[in-house]
Amino acid sequence: MLRITPLPAFSDNYIWMLENAGETWVVDPGYSAPVLDFLDENKLSLDGIMITHNHPDHVSGVERLLSQNLRVIGSGRNRHPHTSEPVLGGEQIELAGLTFKAIPVPGHTMNHIAFYAIPNESKPILFSGDTLFAAGCGRLFEGTAEMLHSSLESLMQLPEETLIYCGHEYTLANLKFASEVDPENQAVQQAMVKAKKLRAKNQPTLPTSLKNEKQTNPFLRAHLPQLRDRMEELSGEPINSDVECFAQLRRWKDKF
Numbered sequence: 240m241l242r243i244t245p246l247p248a249f250s251d252n253y254i255w256m257l258e259n260a261g262e263t264w265v266v267d268p269g270y271s272a273p274v275l276d277f278l279d280e281n282k283l284s285l286d287g288i289m290i291t292h293n294h295p296d297h298v299s300g301v302e303r304l305l306s307q308n309l310r311v312i313g314s315g316r317n318r319h320p321h322t323s324e325p326v327l328g329g330e331q332i333e334l335a336g337l338t339f340k341a342i343p344v345p346g347h348t349m350n351h352i353a354f355y356a357i358p359n360e361s362k363p364i365l366f367s368g369d370t371l372f373a374a375g376c377g378r379l380f381e382g383t384a385e386m387l388h389s390s391l392e393s394l395m396q397l398p399e400e401t402l403i404y405c406g407h408e409y410t411l412a413n414l415k416f417a418s419e420v421d422p423e424n425q426a427v428q429q430a431m432v433k434a435k436k437l438r439a440k441n442q443p444t445l446p447t448s449l450k451n452e453k454q455t456n457p458f459l460r461a462h463l464p465q466l467r468d469r470m471e472e473l474s475g476e477p478i479n480s481d482v483e484c485f486a487q488l489r490r491w492k493d494k495f
Contacts, residue, residue: 241337241358243404245443246273251408252296253445255366259358260336262286266354266366267406271300285309287334291368292351293319297406310334312341314350326352344370344394346387347377355397363401365449367394372405373447374430375413376458378493384486388461395459399450410434410444416495417457420469420488426454461485 246254248270255266256277266289268274278285290298290313301311301321312332315325326332328343332354342353347369354366369377370387371394379387414431421427430451434444452459460466461484470487471478478484 241361243364243446244277245404245445246277247408247443248273249296253404253406253408253443254300255404257335258283262335264289264335265304266404267291267297267368268300268304269296269298271303274300274304287311289313289334289339289354289366290319290322291353291366291370291406292348293317294348294369297368312354314352316350318350328352342393344368344387344390346370346382346384346390347380349381351377351390353394355401362448363398364446365394365397365401365403367403367405369406370394371403371452371456372407372413373403373410373434373444373452374417374427374456375409375492376456376489379489384489385482387489388482388485391459395449395453397449399448399453401449402446403449403452404446408438408443408445410447411438414455416492417455419495420457420491421460421466423465424455426451430455457488458485461488 242258244256248254252269254268257264263283263285264287265274287310311322312324313319313322315327318325326341328341330341332339337356339354339356344351344353351370357363411434417427437444462481467478467484470484474487
C-alpha cells in the first residue's frame with residue numbers, strides 16, 4: 240500500500256519518504272538524520288533516492304545515506320556526484336512498484352526534474368521540488384521567467400487530481416501574497432483559513448492538488464485578465480503577454 244510521509248527538516252523543508260511494494264525511497268534528503276530515524280523507527284531499509292535538484296537543502300544528506308548500494312536518480316545535467324541513474328526528462332523510471340516519469344522543469348535551477356506517477360489505486364502524485372509550491376513557485380536562481388513559466392505550463396497539463404508534494408512549507412506566506420495579488424479570490428481566502436488551522440496544530444499543509452493550485456496559485460493564473468490588470472496597476476507599465484505578467488509576479492514576490 241502506497242504511503243508518503245513528510246519529514247520536516249531545517250526551518251521549512253520537507254523530505255518525502257515513499258513506501259510501496261516493499262520498497263522505501265526518499266525524495267530530496269537535505270538532511271540525513273530524520274531519514275535514518277524514520278528508517279530505524281519503522282524497521283525499514285532504504286532502496287533509493289530521488290533528487291529534484293542540487294541545492295544543498297535537498298541533497299546534503301545523500302552521502303551519509305549511501306551505506307548501501309542504493310539507486311540514486313537525478314538530473315543528468317550538472318548531475319550530483321552520487322547520481323547512479325541520470326535522467327534528462329521524458330524517461331520512464333520503474334521503482335517501488337510504480338512507473339515515474341521524469342519531467343524537466345528548468346527555471347529555479349537549470350537541472351530541475353519533477354517526478355510524476357499514477358499509482359494503481361491512488362491519485363496521481365508529483366514530487367515538484369522547488370518548482371511548484373502550494374500557492375507559489377520557486378525563485379529564479381539560474382533560469383529565466385520564460386523557462387519557469389513554461390515549466391509550470393507543462394505541469395498544468397497533468398490531471399487536476401494530481402497530488403503535489405513540494406519541497407517547502409511555504410503555504411501561508413504564499414497565500415498571503417496571493418491574497419494581495421488577487422484580493423477578490425474566495426478560494427484563496429478559504430485556503431488561508433484551512434492552512435492556518437493545520438499550522439496551528441503543527442501539521443503540514445501538503446500535499447496540495449493541481450486543482451487547488453489552479454484556483455489559488457497566482458503563478459498558474461498569469462493568463463487571467465484580472466491578474467494582468469493587477470500587475471499593470473502595481474508596476475505602472477503595460478503588460479503584453481502571460482510571460483510578462485508572470486515575470487512581474489515573480490519580481491513582486493521576491494520583494495514581498
